[in-house]
Amino acid sequence: xxxxxxxxxxxxxxxxxxxxxxxxxxxxxxxxxxxxxxxxxxxxxxxxxxxxxxxxxxxxxxxxxxxxxxxxxxxxxxxxxxxxxxxxxxxxxxxxxxxxxxxxxxxxxxxxxxxxxxxxxxxxxxxxxxxxxxxxxxxxxxxxxxxxxxxxxxxxxxxxxxxxxxxxxxxxxxxxxxxxxxxxxxxxxxxxxxxxxxxxxxxxxxxxxxxxxxxxxxxxxxxxxxxxxxxxxxxxxxxxxxxxxxxxxxxxxxxxxxxxxxxxxxxxxxxxxxxxxxxxxxxxxxxxxxxxxxxxxxxxxxxxxx
Amino acid sequence: xxxxxxxxxxxxxxxxxxxxxxxxxxxxxxxxxxxxxxxxxxxxxxxxxxxxxxxxxxxxxxxxxxxxxxxxxxxxxxxxxxxxxxxxxxxxxxxxxxxxxxxxxxxxxxxxxxxxxxxxxxxxxxxxxxxxxxxxxxxxxxxxxxxxxxxxxxxxxxxxxxxxxxxxxxxxxxxxxxxxxxxxxx
Numbered sequence: 481x482x483x484x485x486x487x488x489x490x491x492x493x494x495x496x497x498x499x500x501x502x503x504x505x506x507x508x509x510x511x512x513x514x515x516x517x518x519x520x521x522x523x524x525x526x527x528x529x530x531x532x533x534x535x536x537x538x539x540x541x542x543x544x545x546x547x548x549x550x551x552x553x554x555x556x557x558x559x560x561x562x563x564x565x566x567x568x569x570x571x572x573x574x575x576x577x578x579x580x581x582x583x584x585x586x587x588x589x590x591x592x593x594x595x596x597x598x599x600x601x602x603x604x605x606x607x608x609x610x611x612x613x614x615x616x617x618x619x620x621x622x623x624x625x626x627x628x629x630x631x632x633x634x635x636x637x638x639x640x641x642x643x644x645x646x647x648x649x650x651x652x653x654x655x656x657x658x659x660x661x662x663x664x665x666x667x668x669x670x671x672x673x674x675x676x677x678x679x680x681x682x683x684x685x686x687x688x689x690x691x692x693x694x695x696x697x698x699x700x701x702x703x704x705x706x707x708x709x710x711x712x713x714x715x716x717x718x719x720x721x722x723x724x725x726x727x728x729x730x731x732x733x734x735x736x737x738x739x740x741x742x743x744x745x746x747x748x749x750x751x752x753x754x755x756x757x758x759x760x761x762x763x764x765x766x767x768x769x770x771x772x773x774x775x776x777x778x779x780x781x782x783x784x785x786x
Numbered sequence: 787x788x789x790x791x792x793x794x795x796x797x798x799x800x801x802x803x804x805x806x807x808x809x810x811x812x813x814x815x816x817x818x819x820x821x822x823x824x825x826x827x828x829x830x831x832x833x834x835x836x837x838x839x840x841x842x843x844x845x846x847x848x849x850x851x852x853x854x855x856x857x858x859x860x861x862x863x864x865x866x867x868x869x870x871x872x873x874x875x876x877x878x879x880x881x882x883x884x885x886x887x888x889x890x891x892x893x894x895x896x897x898x899x900x901x902x903x904x905x906x907x908x909x910x911x912x913x914x915x916x917x918x919x920x921x922x923x924x925x926x927x928x929x930x931x932x933x934x935x936x937x938x939x940x941x942x943x944x945x946x947x948x949x950x951x952x953x954x955x956x957x958x959x960x961x962x963x964x965x966x967x968x969x970x971x972x
Contacts, residue, residue, distance in 0.1 A: 483890070485920070486886075486887065486890050486920060486924075489920070489924035489927070489928070490883055490886070490887070490924075490927075492924075492928050493883070493924060493927035493928045493931075494883070496927075496928045496929070496931045496932070497879055497927075497931040499931075500931035500932055500934045500935055501875075501931070501934065503934075503935050504934040504935055507935070573937065574937075575935065575936065575937050576935070
C-alpha cells in the first residue's frame with residue numbers, strides 16, 4: 481500500500497470530521513426550547529402538568545427547576561425520594577435534540593402560591609443546572625376553581641390516542657345542544673376539530689359490542705360509520721336534541737401539523753328543561769412530532785449563536 | 787529482533803486495551819507507546835520507515851499523556867463531562883490519526899523485514915493485513931463523523947459493525963507481531 485493512499489484517506493477523514501463538526505454545531509440550540517401547551521387544571525391539585533421541551537442531546541446542562549409565579553418547582557417523579565435530584569426523562573429522540581418532559585406536580589405548585597385564587601400563566605422562568613436562567617413561553621395554563629357541574633350528559637365510554645379523543649355520553653335529562661366553545665380563545669380552535677354523532681342505532685350497537693370485543697372493535701366501527709357524524713364548529717349555532725337516555729358521541733381530532741400539547745375541556749352549551757346547561761368534554765392532545773416538526777420549531781426559536 | 791517484536795506487541799496491546807478506574811486508564815497509553823518506541827529502536831536503522839516510526843512513537847509517548855485521563859472510545863463525550871474542554875474530541879481524533887500513521891510505518895517495517903528474509907508467505911500475510919487494517923480504519927474515520935448528524939438503527943448497526951471490524955483489524959495486527967516474534971525467536 482502506497483503512503484499517498486494513507487495521506488489521501490487522512491485528508492478525507494479530517495475533512496469529514498471538520499465538516500460534520502461544523503454542521504453539528506450549526507444545529508445546536510442556545511438553550512432548551514419549550515413547546516406550546518394549553519392546559520386547564522382544577523385547583524384540587526390532583527393533576528400533573530407535563531411541559532415538553534427540546535434540548536441538545538449532548539449538552540451537560542439540563543433544566544433543573546422552573547419558576548411559575550411564586551413557586552419554584554423541581555421535576556416531579558413517581559419515585560421521587562430525593563426531591564430536586566431528578567432529571568427530566570427523554571420522551572423521543574431526534575437527530576440533534578431530545579424531546580424531554582418536565583413534570584410539575586400541581587399540588588406542589590398550589591402549596592407554594594400565596595394567592596390561592598384561580599390563575600393562569602403563559603411564561604415560566606427556567607433555571608438550568610449550570611446557573612443559567614431564561615424565560616420560556618409555554619403556551620397557556622389556567623388553573624380553575626373546582627366546581628361541581630350539574631350532570632346532564634354522563635360519559636359511558638371514552639378512548640383517546642395521540643390524535644383523537646372519543647367519548648360516548650348518555651343524556652340523563654332531555655337536552656338541546658346549541659353550541660360549543662373551546663378555551664384559550666382561538667388558540668385551541670386551530671388545534672382540534674370536533675365532530676358529533678347522534679345516530680342512536682349505531683351508538684347502541686357500539687355500546688352492546690363493547691362488552692364483547694372491547695374498545696378496539698368499537699373504534700373501528702366508528703371509522704366505518706363516519707358519515708353519521710356532523711362537524712360542529714365553535715361560534716356556529718346548531719341544534720342537537722337529545723331525549724333522556726339518548727346516546728351522543730363526540731370526537732375531538734388533532735388538526736394536521738399541530739405541534740401543541742393540550743389538556744382542556746370543550747364546553748357543550750345548550751338548554752335542558754328551559755335552563756341553560758353546560759357539559760364538559762375532556763380533550764388530551766399529545767402530538768407525535770416528526771423531525772420536520774422539530775426543525776420548524778427550532779427555526780422559529782433560533783439556533784445557538786456562535 | 788525477537789525482543790523488539792515482543793515489546794511492540796505488548797506496546798500496541800496496552801494502547802488498545804483501556805481499563806478505566808474512575809478517570810484513570812490503568813493500562814496507560816504513554817507506557818504502550820514507550821514500549822513500541824523501545825521496540826523500534828532495537829531494529830536496524832537503515833529503513834526510512836524505522837526512523838519515521840521511531841520519532842512518531844516517541845512523540846506519542848508525550849502526546850498521549852492526557853489520554854490516560856479520558857476514555858478515547860467514547861468519542862470524547864466522557865472527557866467533556868470530566869474536563870469541560872471542547873477541544874478534547876479534536877485531541878482524541880488527532881491521536882487516533884497519529885496512531886494510524888504509526889501503525890502504517892510499523893507495517894512497512896514488518897514488510898521490509900519479510901522481504902529481506904525472502905519469506906514470501908510472511909510478506910503476503912503482512913501486506914494483506916496492512917491493506918485490510920488501513921481500509922477498515924480509514925473508512926471508519928471517514929464515516930464515523932457522520933454519526934454526529936444522523937441517527938437511526940441503521941446508523942447504530944453500521945457503527946457497531948465497523949467498530950467490531952476495527953477491533954478485528956487491531957487483533958490481526960497484534961497476531962502478526964506475535965508471528966514475527968515467533969519466527970525471529972529461532
